[in-house]
Amino acid sequence: xxxxxxxxxxxxxxxFTTTACGGRDAGQKTAVCPFTxxxxxASADDVISAxxxxxxGAGPSTYDSVYGGTCYTFPKEYNGLLGTIKxxxxxxxxxxxxxxxxxxxxxDELLSLYESINDSVNExxxxxxxxxxHPGNYGxxxxxxxxxxxxxxMITTENKALQYAYLHPxxxxxxxxxxxx
Numbered sequence: 001x002x003x004x005x006x007x008x009x010x011x012x013x014x015x016f017t018t019t020a021c022g023g024r025d026a027g028q029k030t031a032v033c034p035f036t037x038x039x040x041x042a043s044a045d046d047v048i049s050a051x052x053x054x055x056x057g058a059g060p061s062t063y064d065s066v067y068g069g070t071c072y073t074f075p076k077e078y079n080g081l082l083g084t085i086k087x088x089x090x091x092x093x094x095x096x097x098x099x100x101x102x103x104x105x106x107x108d109e110l111l112s113l114y115e116s117i118n119d120s121v122n123e124x125x126x127x128x129x130x131x132x133x134h135p136g137n138y139g140x141x142x143x144x145x146x147x148x149x150x151x152x153x154m155i156t157t158e159n160k161a162l163q164y165a166y167l168h169p170x171x172x173x174x175x176x177x178x179x180x181x
Contacts, residue, residue, distance in 0.1 A: 033164075
C-alpha cells in the first residue's frame with residue numbers, strides 16, 4: 001500500500017514539475033512591456049491580429065511613424081483606464097516603439113496616474129536616469145540595455161496627456177548606454 005502511495009505522490013510531483021517547467025517554450029521571447037503581449041519581432045499583422053482579436057472591420061488607425069514606417073493605434077485599457085496603444089515601425093517594418101497614451105481633463109488625475117506608473121517602473125528597474133520637471137511637463141527615462149523606457153506628461157489648458165513608451169534597443173539613447181559600459 002505504501003509503495004502505491006509513493007508512486008502516486010511521485011506521479012503528482014512529476015506532473016506539477018512538468019507543468020511548471022514545460023508551460024513556456026524555452027525559445028519564447030518576453031513581451032516588450034506590461035500593456036501588450038507583443039515582442040520586438042512582432043510584425044504589423046501580428047499586432048493587428050492581437051489588438052483586434054481577429055475581428056474584421058476593427059482595424060487600426062494609422063499615421064507615419066517617427067521611425068520611418070507606420071504607426072498603428074488601437075484603443076487599449078491599461079491600469080483600468082481607456083487610452084491608446086501605439087505600435088511604431090521603422091521603414092524595414094521592424095517594431096521600434098510601443099507606447100500607451102492617456103488623456104484626461106484633470107491634472108491631479110494625470111499626476112496620480114503618472115506617480116503610479118513611475119513607482120512601478122522604479123520598483124522594477126530602479127531610479128530613472130533622467131527626470132524632466134518643467135512647468136506643464138514632467139517625466140522620467142530609464143536607460144536599459146533592453147531598451148529605454150520613457151514616461152512623459154504634457155499639461156496645458158487644452159490638453160492633459162501622458163505617454164508611457166518602451167523603445168527598441170536599436171533606437172534607445174546610445175550616449176547613456178555608452179556611459180553604462
